[in-house]
Amino acid sequence: MKIICSQSELKNNLSLVSRAVPGRPTHPILANVLLVADSEKNTVTLTGFDLSLGMRTSFAAEVEEEGSITIPAKLFNDIVSRLPEGEITVSFDYDDIDDNPLVAIASMYGKFQLRGVSADEFPELPAVEKEEALMLPVTALSEGLKGSLFAASGDEAKQILTGIHLTRNLDTLEFAATDGHRLAVVKTTDDKEVSEDGEETTDEDISISEEQNFTMTIPARALRELERILTMAKEEDNVALYVDDGQVVFELGAQNLTSRKLDGAYPNYNQLIPTSFDRTMVVERKRIIESLERVSVLLDQKNNMVKFTLDGKNDQLFLSVEANELGNAKESIVAEITGDDFEIGFNIRYLMDGLKALSSNEITFHFNGAIQPVIVTPLSGLQMKYLIMPVKL
Amino acid sequence: MKIICSQSELKNNLSLVSRAVPGRPTHPILANVLLVADSEKNTVTLTGFDLSLGMRTSFAAEVEEEGSITIPAKLFNDIVSRLPEGEITVSFDYDDIDDNPLVAIASMYGKFQLRGVSADEFPELPAVEKEEALMLPVTALSEGLKGSLFAASGDEAKQILTGIHLTRNLDTLEFAATDGHRLAVVKTTDDKEVSEDGEETTDEDISISEEQNFTMTIPARALRELERILTMAKEEDNVALYVDDGQVVFELGAQNLTSRKLDGAYPNYNQLIPTSFDRTMVVERKRIIESLERVSVLLDQKNNMVKFTLDGKNDQLFLSVEANELGNAKESIVAEITGDDFEIGFNIRYLMDGLKALSSNEITFHFNGAIQPVIVTPLSGLQMKYLIMPVKL
The missing domain is CATH 3.10.150.10 (DNA Polymerase III, subunit A, domain 2)
Incomplete structure (x- = not known):
């Protein structure tokens, strides 16, 4: 096997399939990527596979001699990513001493030789019927x-x-x-x-x-x-x-x-998602995330609760955190509130995760009581629902 | 004490002095920064001190009431860095319950309160006579x-x-x-x-x-x-x-x-630095660092040696690494060589550290034998000498 290809093409495709290569392989061969050179199509196909996830990608290359081989993914990746831009030659021969495949990676500055493993030992990606x-x-x-x-x-x-x-x-x-x-x-x-x-x-x-x-x-x-x-x-x-x-x-x-x-x-x-609510609150997403990030400074592993206090009369949401040993924090945000005022507590990390994944500028909180599930939705755009269980105050 | 200052000024100065605050303080007070507000000069001075290293910095602020206090450095830093740009007010009062100082950090969005410690407990920076x-x-x-x-x-x-x-x-x-x-x-x-x-x-x-x-x-x-x-x-x-x-x-x-x-x-x-040499070699610094970075991919904790082979006749330096289990690498670099050809081995990390710290485009290696100290110097510019002991081949 012998191919000539561009360093950047090889680097990009290799770093992609390497993501499917397990860090701690259950079998040594899974630490390798499979390289298949096709002289008819003049393409090189790379595959990484951890027996659950497989990633495969092809790119154009000058295939002087077709063939296939597997190469230790991490080393191959580390070397190729450091090689100078330009043409790279990858080929393999059998070691004189032990008759194992020795893969040569040559650039304008020199040559690396790595111990490869025969492609026969690499597990096949499961076939999927590609009808529709x-x-x-x-x-x-x-x-x-x-x-x-x-x-x-x-x-x-x-x-x-x-x-x-x-x-x-x-x-x-x-x-x-x-x-x-x-x-x-x-x-x-x-x-x-x-x-x-x-x-x-x-x-x-x-x-x-x-x-x-x-x-x-x-x-x-x-x-x-x-x-x-x-x-x-x-x-x-x-x-x-x-x-x-x-x-x-x-x-x-x-x-x-x-x-x-x-x-x-x-x-x-679906049966967990309430369909009617006693209260709603519309707030600016970015503003509430920033407030939560600030007050979360006072949280630790023992205490991760933020309290929401809804003040409909003044169109304000108050966020507060109490950390007895460190201090406390209280911020306020303009909010459009319907329903009676009340207080509710959240695990701040779970709350933030959801707010960050929503994409609209404004979001709506849908509440029932202080211990019933809360739904957060974007005010417009994507159809997304985020359900979060409150924490007891 | 009460000061009004800009968030960015406070943030920058605080993050500077915080670097002298130890991660694991030997005494709790050392985890704090000292804040001194001077109403005459309208300045705030911040100090961090780990008993060995002290950092102090001053900046302009509106000092409404002078005074001094120490504040937990990490929390203070984390909060201030997340506050919105604009005016920040920092003040302190005594807690109603236990009479300990409670520091308030207020922005347009809300207020944090942190438990401070009296400035009296903060160790003084050692005085240095500032004559000359x-x-x-x-x-x-x-x-x-x-x-x-x-x-x-x-x-x-x-x-x-x-x-x-x-x-x-x-x-x-x-x-x-x-x-x-x-x-x-x-x-x-x-x-x-x-x-x-x-x-x-x-x-x-x-x-x-x-x-x-x-x-x-x-x-x-x-x-x-x-x-x-x-x-x-x-x-x-x-x-x-x-x-x-x-x-x-x-x-x-x-x-x-x-x-x-x-x-x-x-x-x-000084007595360790040889003054006469049998061989010299001039190479491009960037090029040799890149080569070393590539071949170092094959190194591990057991084997960290790169071999230099000087070939004066062809003006070439060959760098090579042998890693029995993984493979091998060999690169060549144009080099201006005087003296007899020879081979010498280096710990690649020690070698790279020095080459990275040198600043000239071209560097000179000064050699005697293969087990005698080697000196690397820039070809021009800074007066620097880097002595490295070779590794036995």
Whole structure:
């Protein structure tokens, strides 16, 4: 195998797929990336895979001799990112002594040799039947992920709650995440479908049918990597989503992300969301986040509660924190309040996480009593609901 | 006490003196900053002190009521840095309950109250007799520090080696640092002296006399903070240095850094520096640093050696690293070589530290044998010598 490619192309693609390479691999081969050189198409394909998440990407290269090999991902990445811009040659030969593959990475300044492992030992990415793609606009997908990912549980023991629950219902795609303390739900609308041959189909061709609806839960870890890929996409791009029983594949241009689904029943979160409220409050999002950031200075692991005092007569929300040993803080914000005045407490971190994920300038808090779930929604734009449980005062 | 000042002034001065506040104070009061409000001068003076290093700075403020108080540095800093731009009021009163001082920090949005501690409990900065100041140009001082600080020992057990050794000899100031493995020496020239009343004196008035020479060792930690202050100074500024038996004071405008000296005899480093050499090599500094950064990818804690192979006939320096388990690397650099070809090994981290601290585009390596000390010097500019011991091949 021998390829000649540009340092920047190799660097960018390698750093992408390296994100799927596990830090502590369960099997040594998973610490490697698979490099496949195709002399017919003159392309190089790189793959990283941790048995749950797989990332694959292709780019143009001069393939002098085709072949495939796996290379230690971290070292390869560290070397390529430091090489000078310009042409890089990657090739491999078998070591004279032990007959193992030795990968050579040559630049204008010199040569590195790394111990590779035969491509035969690299596990195959699971195949997904690519019959029907759901085309998701990059903007909608980004919004859905931004509005939900933060609320997924980071605790591996919580299994299904470490994922994002996706529900396709005709032309809408709903993202939901909860860690048991709070719940975020975002509803986006998908634009169009394409058939396998890439032709766009209109509603007259194939109407979106109920049979094509689905619900599934995908690990947040995989979707965080998808979110990262989306930051490099153009706003008008679409991501193709393929779904089968055990796996999903997201495709954006030459970039491809495969993930297993999470097994198990996702909580029926819709029944947790109250539909009527005794009180509402509209505030400027940026202003309340800044206030919360300031008063949170006084918080510590023992005490993380901020108290809201609603003063409808004066159109004011008072935020206060009491930290006996350190001191106290009180700030006020202009707020549009309906309903009776009252006081309610929140875990400040959970509250801030949600407020940061909302994207509108103004947001509405929907309250019932001081110990009943609170819903925060944007005043306009995205269809998002953030449910947070209050803390007892 | 009550002051009104600008948020940005308070923030900048507070973050400066906070750097002298120890993370783990030996006495609780040292976690505080001292704030002194002077109604006559309408200034506020802030002080942080860890009993070895003291930092003090003053700025203009509207002092409605003079007084002094100490405030927990981290909290005060965290709050002030998050407050909106504009006017801030800082005042204190005594708590109704326990009669302890309660410091109020008020902005347009609200008020924080922090538990303060009486200024009486704050230790005084040691006084230094300010008879004669040595005026040091900011550029020379920065160069001296940059060229030496990196080589001081970080191991507190090495005591005197955790400092920078300063030698004043007539109109030159020499900076030296060593941790036992390498030695950096920089010689700078000071411009002028001023007498206590601020008038510049010329060589005719007071000639620089041998009696004013000194040698002393100052903790690197203090000088790192000085280096940080210098980055905010103008190039044409001068720093006044006052020295007495136990302490030194650096003054730059309203900023003042006090440090104790380190006790003990500093190694007689000049006798370690060879004066004649069998070989020299001139290389481009940036190019060799980049090569070293690349090949260092293959190094780990067990193996940190880079091998230099000098090839005078071809004007080439070869750098190579062997890492049995991972692979190997070899790069070449154009070099101007005198003397016989040979091979020599270095600890790559020690080598890079020195090359990064040198400032000229081209540098000269001065070699004797493969196990004798090597000196690296800039080809032009600053008078700096970097001594590094080779590693056995």
